Amino acid sequence: MELYIGGYAQGKLDYVRNKYKEREWRILDGQNAGIDIMAEMETVVDKKGSESILFYHFHLWVKKLLAEGKNPEQLTEIFLEKYPGCVILADEVGNGIVPMEAQEREYRERLGRILISLAAKAERVERVICGMGQRLK
Amino acid sequence: MFYLVIGGSGSGKSAYAEELMMGFSDVEKKYYLATMQVFDEEGKKKIERHRKLRQGKGFETIEGPRAISLSAEKMGQGSAVLLECMSNLVANEMFGDGRICSGEVVTEKILADVMELKKRVKHLVIVSNNVFEDGITYDVATMEYIRVLGRINQALLLEADTAVEVVVGLPVFLKGGKKVCGC
Numbered sequence: 001m002e003l004y005i006g007g008y009a010q011g012k013l014d015y016v017r018n019k020y021k022e023r024e025w026r027i028l029d030g031q032n033a034g035i036d037i038m039a040e041m042e043t044v045v046d047k048k049g050s051e052s053i054l055f056y057h058f059h060l061w062v063k064k065l066l067a068e069g070k071n072p073e074q075l076t077e078i079f080l081e082k083y084p085g086c087v088i089l090a091d092e093v094g095n096g097i098v099p100m101e102a103q104e105r106e107y108r109e110r111l112g113r114i115l116i117s118l119a120a121k122a123e124r125v126e127r128v129i130c131g132m133g134q135r136l137k
Numbered sequence: 138m139f140y141l142v143i144g145g146s147g148s149g150k151s152a153y154a155e156e157l158m159m160g161f162s163d164v165e166k167k168y169y170l171a172t173m174q175v176f177d178e179e180g181k182k183k184i185e186r187h188r189k190l191r192q193g194k195g196f197e198t199i200e201g202p203r204a205i206s207l208s209a210e211k212m213g214q215g216s217a218v219l220l221e222c223m224s225n226l227v228a229n230e231m232f233g234d235g236r237i238c239s240g241e242v243v244t245e246k247i248l249a250d251v252m253e254l255k256k257r258v259k260h261l262v263i264v265s266n267n268v269f270e271d272g273i274t275y276d277v278a279t280m281e282y283i284r285v286l287g288r289i290n291q292a293l294l295l296e297a298d299t300a301v302e303v304v305v306g307l308p309v310f311l312k313g314g315k316k317v318c319g320c
Contacts, residue, residue, distance in 0.1 A: 007269025009287025059272075093272020095145070108272060129267070129302060130143060131291035132311045 001080060002087045003118050006128035012089045013056060015128050020087075025054045030061030037061055038075060041082055051085035058090040062111045066103070076114055080121070090115060092127075139255055140262045141293045141300040141312075149306030151187060151221060154264045158219050159194060161260050165215040168258075169196040170208055172226040187221075202229045206250040209257045217260035223247075223293075224266035227286050237278055240285040248292055255296070265290050267302070 006012050017025070028037055037055075055061075065072040080086075094108050119125045125137035140157055144150030158167055169191060175181055191198075196219070201208035205226065212218060220226070230243045255261050269287060274280065294300045299313030308314065 007267065007287075008272075009269055009284045011287070011291045091272060092270040094270070096271025096273060099273070130141070130294040130300060130311060132294055132300065134309075134311065 001084060001118070001122050002124040002126075003115070003122040004087065004089045004126050004128055004133070005092050005115060007092050007095075010128045011131035012128045015126075015131060015133055016054065016087060016089065019133075023052050026052050027054045027056050030055065030057035030059065030064070038078070041079065050083035051087070053083045053086040055079070055086055055088045058088050059093060059111055062114060063107050066107055066110060072110060073114060073117075076118070080118075088118060138260050138298045139296060140260070141265065141290070141297040142262060142303060143265045143267055143290065143300070143311075144303035145267045148267075148303045150264055150266075150303040152190065152306065153301070153303045153308060154219055154221065154262050155191060155194065157262050158196070158217055158260075161217045164217040164259050165213060166217075167194075167196050168212055168216055168218040169198045170201045170205060170218050170220040170254075171198055172202055172205070172220065172222060172229065174202045174225070174229060202226070203233055204250065205247075206253040209250075209254040212254075212258050214257065214259065216258050217262070218254065218258050219262045219264070220251075220254070221264040222266055223263055223289060224268060224286055227282065227289060231282055231285065232278070237281075240281045240288075244285050244288050244292075247289055251293065252296075263293060265293070 004012050004016055028040055030037065062072040062076075065075060090111070094112050099105055099108070119137060122137060124135070126133040126135050128134075140154075142150050142154045142157070144153075161167070171184075173180065173184065175184060188198075199208050199211060201220075202225070205220065226247060227243065230247060231238050231240070251261075251263070265286070268283060275283070294312060297312055300311040301308045301314060302311055303309070
């Protein structure tokens with residue numbers, strides 16, 4: 001698994017697409033609130049081909065799960081078991097004022113911890129800023 | 138040479154950019170292209186602080202809150218210019234008329250203006266702001282503004298000879314310079 005983090009509108013998707021031009025991506029988009037990623041997963045079966053799986057807007061999926069009272073840590077584990085070679089894209093959301101709303105604080109805290117554990121497992125971690133990747137791992 | 142300097146608020150990006158400018162010994166004149174518009178006391182104070190920082194460094198200040206290609210006309214080929222800050226320029230171009238200008242139009246206009254400026258002068262330093270990492274979903278116009286600034290920063294990095302992020306006053310090179318990243 002590879003993890004790409006970075007601020008909003010920093011060109012993460014373009015960066016990854018440019019980096020792996022030959023790959024035909026199967027994009028699972030966490031922004032699309034109407035789509036159940038776990039159900040979507042069932043339609044993508046080949047474990048060997050999991051490096052073509054690109055999880056876009058991972059942070060929004062975590063946010064949605066929290067709002068629904070689900071367990072994003074556990075579901076992330078299940079996802080990784082199924083797609084060990086996937087590429088995950090997530091926004092950096094923690095570099096601001098700590099929000100007033102408890103729900104927003106919870107979201108930043110939980111997402112931060114999940115990203116730490118993903119980074120620990122990842123073969124490669126990069127931070128994208130102004131469209132440029134900084135390799136962190 | 139074209140330098141892009143990015144950082145958060147209070148990161149020391151201005152001081153770093155001015156240091157870069159001080160290092161140019163091969164120019165006839167140094168300009169400070171100020172894009173910030175002053176509306177209140179807080180703005181005045183900020184500008185005062187920046188003026189003091191620049192004092193005695195031999196900059197001529199040109200106010201260019203919008204249409205910076207017009208400001209460029211005043212500058213000679215052998216000069217260096219520090220444009221501060223891209224985030225103000227984008228805000229002024231997008232919201233300056235009391236109406237909202239389309240992000241696409243603003244992006245194209247600013248990038249064309251920057252290229253014009255770059256052609257005119259010997260060294261160009263552009264300071265931009267890292268406003269992308271707080272995870273807040275603002276109103277529609279603000280989100281569009283953030284996207285425009287993000288796109289412009291990406292395009293500037295592609296054009297830049299050196300791009301650097303300033304963190305606690307220290308440079309982290311994204312392009313050129315001492316390479317510590319860029320995979």
